[in-house]
Every structure is written in structure tokens, then in C-alpha cells.
Ligand SMILES: NC(=O)c1ccc[n+]([C@@H]2O[C@H](COP(=O)([O-])OP(=O)(O)OC[C@H]3O[C@@H](n4cnc5c(N)ncnc54)[C@H](O)[C@@H]3O)[C@@H](O)[C@H]2O)c1
């Protein structure tokens with residue numbers, strides 16, 4: 001029986017993948033797995049029982065990812081599962097920034113008398129706008145969301161320029177060849193009428209857009225931030241907007257300093273809040289967590305490598321260790337010392353950590369437990385599990 005703990009509302013389509021015979025949800029103080037959305041776990045006291053955390057979403061800045069790795073906790077996210085929802089909101093925001101639809105619609109509601117049509121025709125000029133067609137959009141971060149935004153903005157007739165120094169090969173293939181690759185971020189900042197940011201919040205991206213970057217932007221340019229509030233220096237962007245150095249700011253991250261300003265549109269973190277995205281994320285998070293708990297396979301982790309192997313033996317040992325020399329030697333010689341045959345084995349390292357799956361042709365709990373006890377005492381080994389087929 002595995003025990004799970006959830007934070008935030010996780011779509012039932014995901015949770016129902018955990019069959020009741022083998023899983024309990026929110027019934028134990030010692031969960032094996034955690035599923036969450038934006039709940040901040042950075043100061044959370046993780047129970048020792050936790051083996052994995054699945055973020056039903058893209059950003060994992062609300063989880064202490066490195067600390068989890070040090071404690072042998074695998075952190076997953078759901079790459080791309082909510083990208084379409086964010087893309088649609090970005091496109092809607094671009095349209096809202098050039099067409100004062102909300103202001104016009106609100107004004108219509110204030111009209112009195114029965115000559116509504118006459119009043120509308122006489123006054124609609126104040127809500128005239130511009131078109132996106134032919135304007136230049138800069139996309140900073142060409143991952144799942146950025147790539148979709150770039151492609152669809154191009155289809156709307158915009159000139160699109162993208163910047164991403166670490167773009168993945170898969171994503172690069174998905175981006176239209178009509179999207180120009182910028183050589184650095186300043187090229188995007190200086191040339192574009194709209195700039196939209198789609199990077200994760202990391203130490204290297206905190207304050208990515210501050211006074212210096214805002215000063216490079218055109219006076220009539222609009223900045224959009226659907227990534228994380230901390231990526232844009234709020235005081236700097238408010239000053240840039242108020243001083244007329246840029247035309248406007250659209251953010252999905254509320255902050256009191258951004259409120260009550262006609263040139264700033266703030267949304268209540270709605271990027272991924274469509275039913276479809278919530279279901280996609282919950283299903284993907286459930287699938288990866290289940291595969292890890294039941295089979296020890298790792299896919300879509302942000303702190304461990306992808307390591308997957310079909311079960312081929314009665315027993316599977318999984319080992320999380322520091323990425324130092326001779327760990328495979330230590331593991332395999334202990335198994336050999338118990339006169340056990342290795343059927344299949346896979347190992348991958350990522351940064352300071354590594355993960356190994358070993359399928360062994362053995363059925364004796366006693367022998368397996370002896371191996372686990374010795375491995376657990378090794379200073380370079382963080383966590384060992386035995387999983388029965
Ligand atoms: N508003 C929302 O509700 C919402 C929803 C989903 C994601 N997000 C945020 O958007 C972020 C991106 O999501 P995604 O699914 O596209 O992630 P992703 O991992 O697919 O793409 C991120 C891209 O950013 C690039 N990048 C990293 N540092 C960069 C830098 N300094 N300059 C340029 N590019 C850089 C990476 O190389 C990668 O290609 C998430 O990490 C999350 O914080 C917000």
C-alpha cells in the first residue's frame with residue numbers, strides 16, 4: 001500500500017489513476033509521495049517517508065529541488081502539459097494590449113437612455129486600438145510555452161524573434177523557421193514591440209528584467225510576464241511604465257505595487273487554470289509518480305536523470321547515490337557476494353547525483369535485505385529500495 005499526500009486542488013482525472021486497493025490519499029502522516037501545484041514547500045518539513053514529489057505543473061521553484069535530491073527525494077514536473085493554456089492567455093493578453101476591449105465593454109454598460117446605438121457610434125473612437133499584424137514580438141525562453149507562443153504569433157502575422165541560449169533539440173525542431181533566432185537578449189529588448197518571458201525561476205533568472213534591460217526597450221513596447229513575478233524587478237518595471245520608458249506591463253503574478261495603474265494589467269495567476277490543463281497536468285503527474293513508486297522508473301524529473309527499464313526479474317533494487325566513481329562496482333560486488341545474478345542494470349548520473357536500477361534473479365527477502373543494509377551504510381548512498389515484481 002502506498003500513501004499519498006496532496007496539496008492544492010488536483011484534478012480527479014489524475015487522482016483516480018491511483019487505485020484504492022493500493023493507494024491511500026491524505027490518510028497518512030507518512031506519505032510515500034506528494035502531489036501538489038503551487039503550494040510553497042520551501043520551508044516544509046518533509047516526513048522521512050517521502051520518496052517523491054510530483055508537481056502538477058511546470059515551475060518547481062515552490063519545491064526545494066536540490067535539498068530533495070540530497071535526501072533522495074525525486075521531484076517530477078509535467079513538461080508541456082499546461083503549455084497550450086498559457087499560450088492562449090498570452091495571445092489573449094497581446095490582443096487586449098492593443099485593443100481596449102475591456103474598457104469599451106465596461107463603458108457600454110454605463111450607458112443610459114434608449115439611444116444606445118447613437119451614443120456608441122458617437123463615442124467609440126476613444127476605444128480605437130491597433131493591430132498585432134506586422135508588429136514585432138520577442139520571446140525570451142523557447143521551451144514548451146515560448147515555442148507555442150512564437151509559432152502562433154507568427155501565424156497571426158507578427159514578426160517573431162526568439163532568444164534561448166539552452167533551447168532543447170526537440171523544441172528547436174518545433175519552432176517555425178520563420179521565427180528569427182536572436183543572438184542575445186539585448187537584441188530582443190531593443191527591437192521588439194512586445195516582449196514575452198517564458199523562462200523558469202532560477203537563481204540565474206531572478207531579476208532577469210530590471211532597470212538595465214527595461215532601459216533598452218522601446219518607449220512604445222509592452223512587456224508580458226507569465227513566468228514568475230520575481231523574474232521581473234517590480235519596482236523597476238513600475239518606474240519604467242510611470243516614466244514612459246515602456247508602454248505597459250502585463251503580469252500573471254499579482255503584487256500590490258502593480259495595482260491601480262492603467263498601464264499595468266495584472267491577472268491572478270491564471271496561466272494554467274483551464275480545465276484541460278489541470279486534467280493534463282494531474283494525469284501526467286499521477287502517471288510519473290505511479291511508475292516511480294511501483295517500478296522505480298524515473299521520467300520527467302527535475303533533479304534526477306531519466307532512467308527507465310522494463311521489469312525483468314522478481315526483484316528490483318533502486319539506488320540513489322552521490323555521483324562519485326565506483327558506485328556501480330560497490331553495488332554489483334555486494335550482489336555478487338550474495339551469489340545473486342544480475343539480470344539487467346541501468347545507471348545514469350545527473351550533476352551531483354546518480355540513479356541505478358538493478359533487476360536481480362532472486363526471491364529471498366533475507367538476501368535482499370542484507371544487501372540493502374550494507375548499501376545503506378555506505379556514505380555515498382542516499383536511498384535504496386527493493387521493489388517486487
Ligand atoms: N502563469 C502560469 O500559470 C504558468 C504556467 C506554466 C508555466 N509557467 C512558468 O513558465 C515557465 C516556463 O514554462 P515552460 O513549460 O515553457 O518550461 P520549459 O522548461 O519547457 O521552457 C523554459 C525555457 O527557458 C529557457 N531558459 C532558461 N533560462 C533562460 C534564459 N536566461 N534566457 C532565455 N531562455 C532561458 C530554457 O532553455 C527552456 O527552453 C515555468 O518554469 C513556470 O515558471 C507559468
Ligand SMILES: O=C(O)[C@H](O)COP(=O)(O)O
Nearest residue numbers: 037038057058059272273
Ligand atoms: O508553473 C506552472 O505550471 C504554473 O504556474 C501553474 O501553477 P498552478 O498549478 O498553481 O496553476
